Structure formats: C-alpha cells, structure tokens
Amino acid sequence: MKTRLPAAVLRRPECLFDGYGLDLDGTVYVDNEILPGAAEAIRLMRASGAHVVFATNKPLETAHDYAAKLSALGVATGVEDVVTALDSLLRYLRTEHPAARLLTVAEPLVDQLCRDAGFDVVADPHQAEVVVVSFDRTFDYAKLLAGFRAVRNGAAIVATNPDPYCPTADGGLPDCAAMLAALEACTGRAAEAVVGKPSRHMGAAVLERLGVAPERAAMVGDRIATDIAMGQQLGMAGVLVLSGATRLSDLAGFDIHPDYVIATLADVIPRRSAPAQTKFSR
Secondary structure (H helix, E strand, O other): OOOOOOOOOOEOOOOOOOEEEEOOEOOOEEOOEEOOOHHHHHHHHHHOOOEEEEEEOOOOOOHHHHHHHHHHOOOOOOHHHEEEHHHHHHHHHHHHOOOOEEEEEOOHHHHHHHHHOOOEEOOOOOOOOEEEEOOOOOOOHHHHHHHHHHHHOOOEEEEOOOOOEEOOOOOOEEOHHHHHHHHHHHHOOOOOEEOOOOOHHHHHHHHHHHOOOHHHEEEEEOOHHHHHHHHHHHOOEEEEEOOOOOOHHHHHHOOOOOOEEEOOHHHHOOOOOOOOOOOOOO
16 A cells, blocks of 8 residues: 655645756666656656756666666656766766776676776786775675775775665665775775765766756755755755655654655656746755
C-alpha cells in the first residue's frame, strides 16, 4: 500500500526556476525504470524555458551513456547536459595533479577515461603518485593492498564521490564511500579531495553547464548530504525528493535543511494557481 506523506512536512516550490540541476538515481529513475511523473516534470521545466542539467555521482558510466539511457527512458538528452563524478575527477586531476601517475581502486571505465585524458595508469603501487578511489563492484583485498602500499609510499588519495550506497530496487549497492573508508582506515590518511557532489568542483561544472545565476536555479535530488548541500553552497535552492535514499524520518538527523521537500520530481512544478516568479530567495 502506498504511504501518504504528511502534507505539513512537504513544501513544493512556489515558482519556476531558470535552471535545474537534477540528480539521477532515486530522483529521475531507479535502476532502469523512470520514476512516476519524472519525464513530464522535465518536459514542463524545458517548456518553461529552463535549462536542465543532470548531475550524477555514479561513476559507472560516461556522460554519453547516461544521455543515451535518459533518451531511451523518454527524456531526450544530449551529452552536454550530463555532468558525472568522472567529469569532475578529470577536471580536478588536470588542475591539481597534471601528468601524475595514477593507481586506481575502481572499475575498468575509470582506467580507460584516465588514460584517454593523458594520464599514466600504473599497477605498481611504488610508481603511483595518486590513488583514485571510485565505486567499484570488483573491489577486493588485492586492490586494497595495492592502494595501501601506494599511500604508505606517499601517494595522495582522490575519490570520486562520498555516497555510502547507491539506491537500487532491491535495496542498494555499497558505493565509493565504502571503498574509501577501507583505504583511509588502513593507511591512516584521509582523501585530499572527494570530487563529486557536494564538492565545489562538481558544483562549478553544474553551474557552468546551466549558464544561469545560482539564485535563479534549483538543485533537485534525493540526498541531503550531497544534492542539497551542494545546491545551497552554490546559492541555489535545494529541493529534496523523497523517492530515493532519504526518508521523511531522516530529515531530523541533518543540520542541512532543504528549502523544499517534495514526494516526487513531479511536485517540483508549481501548482497552476501559483504566482509567476522566476527568482529564488532563501
């Protein structure tokens, strides 16, 4: 039976925004199923003239892959409208560690993209200058040991995203934070950067793609610590959706307070009776 959320806790936006940053997993879709009302909500955003950019911390696919998936689910999307944690990773490495030798605790896609970007990906931990940690469904003791030895030999740690798990229809999958915690625990060293949401690196990429002032934009997602935190740090409205990782009962446990809380992405569109506005003020 579908649970009805208390109306007193929910607050939908009173206005349309000029730009929307949308999380994917748990906000637009779960696994390969688009969430009810999501496609229509995105259509209405675009019909209003708003620019929509999708921002995901999930580093298992490229921006091209996510654009193709969205299009197949009925949301026509170009690769330029998707920002991933992998985009943010390469942006960070180019700035902070150009030409560094990388050892990865990650899936093969990360190795491939780093090599394509001109980085040398090595297997010998004694050659590594940076250990890149990502969501890795092939994580094992051998990878942890290699990362441990590299860090103990002086390599820095850079991680793609801080998510503890990725929402799925069957309960979720351990995400990058689990692999990172293991490496930090055994080395006694903290990551110098976690470059996905809510980092300034990911935020800068989202705002750059949106092309609007932050006070005229909203960041919409299902995680307070990543989606809402990043949006509010940038000066955007933070819109929490309860269709993914966050439950109503979780809100009291955070110091970060969303500007709006909605049941599903469909509720991000103001009611027809709402006055026409385009500027957000907290």
